[in-house]
Amino acid sequence: MEWFGDPDAWLSRMVIQRGLALIYLLAFLGALREFRPLAGERGITPAPSFLRAVRFRDAPGLLSLGYTDRRLTVVAAAGAALAAAVALGAADAVPLWTSMLLWFVLWALYLSIVNIGQVWYAFGWETLLLEAGFVAIFLGNARIDPPVPTLYLLIWLVFRVELGAGLIKWRGDRCWRRLTCLYYHHETQPMPGPLSWWFHHLPRPLHRVETAANHVAQLIVPFALFAPQPVGSWAAAVVIVTQLWLIASGNFAWLNWLTLLLAVAAVDGALAARHLPLPAPPGGGQGEAPVWFAVLVGAVTVLIAVLSYWPVRNLLSPAQAMNRSFNSLHLVNTYGAFGTVTRQRYEVVLEGTDDPEPGTLTQWRAYEFHGKPGAVHHRPRQFAPFHLRLDWLMWFAALTPGYPAPWLPRLVDRLLAGDRPTLRLLRVNPFPDTPPTYIRARLYRYRFTTRAERRTTRAWWHRTELGDHLPPRRRQQPPGASTS
Structure with a gap:
């Protein structure tokens, strides 16, 4: 099945998987630090009280079977240890089925936390991490060529993230259409960063250029991610640069970092190899995928195509919703940010x-x-x-x-x-x-x-x-x- 894998995409897969594992690590460490005082047994919004009011199918996960602070600690600590191991290459050192199991366990453990986290975990980047983590299960490891269908599923995900963010702005606050929202946003955003003061004091004409560039990056460029190379790589580069700009101007948890990583799926590996001093593929043993893996990838691709009906309908709706999950497994969600910009902080x-x-x-x-x-x-x-x-x-x-x-x-x-x-x-x-x-x-x-x-x-x-x-x-x- 030579058509199934792309040997030139090994670098994209490695960057995506190692980066995603690091984000999982931060997420699990955050749960160890914050979950107990926020939503633990004696937390501000206790998880046991929440679980008494919901059905398991509405909040599936290991912790939904019976929450204790000790079980939360075990789940989060196990997730952090596994994420650290995967970030160091453990998933590439084991057979393909074991690698898939490692990624599945990471996804299931974090799903267990998010589904009982209530208001503290009701952020778009939580569902984005879960959706990306689910797709990563089917990205394979260093023993096979990266599967093309899975790469396109990642491109489809970053496409929805970017286009959803662009459409919610264009349809929302009129200051986005007037190119004036950044007169306020750097000052009123949820958590400014160390450079936000300087971003806020940029000349107003430059703020208008920023806003216009944002519209291009989120409303036009995402379609080019699906274009033949090298256009797809240049579109990915625009997404990456835009996300780095956002990283520099504020604190948005791992939203920008994860979006940046997902955009790497559209980069032409052969093009990157010609222009970057890169090592050889890890292990040098990439080969064709087994039939059972190709069947699983095909089934997941069909599943995501079917579930995409709801986010596509939302993207086309004048009443577009931001950051919404359509199922309790947080698969194939809709995304968006800052449809409204506050003028005063x-x-x-x-x-x-x-x-x-x-x-x-x-x-x-x-x-x-x-x-x-x-x-x-x-x-x-x-x-x-x-x-x-x-x-x-x-x-x-x-x-x-x-x-x-x-x-x-x-x-x-x-x-x-x-x-x-x-x-x-x-x-x-x-x-x-x-x-x-x-x-x-x-x-x-x-x-x-x-x-x-x-x-x-x-x-x-x-x-x-x-x-x-x-x-x-x-x-x-x-x-x-x-x-x-």
């Missing part, structure tokens, strides 16, 4: 006091997060491709001033109880010895400082206090009563 700042009763002279001290803006002199940091889920949800919480998210009072209660796992998610705990008596959620309007303000104050942000987002809540139990 609001931040919810959690502040505590140890005064017995707060008054006009009370000194409130702020909790600081790793990624979301807080102290005005703290420079935004680079965290992507790592995902800070609590920081992201705090951005969403600020989008509805005066209407606290249901989980926010529970977060405050954890801080009032001095819950150590929750406090470990924060950068600064202003009450390291004894929890505060009261905590309030205060709403501020943030904007980047101007160049003149930055020279004078050395601050990255200017903020204006607007009032309470959540009134002061009092500690209901003695300090240290919850120290899990």
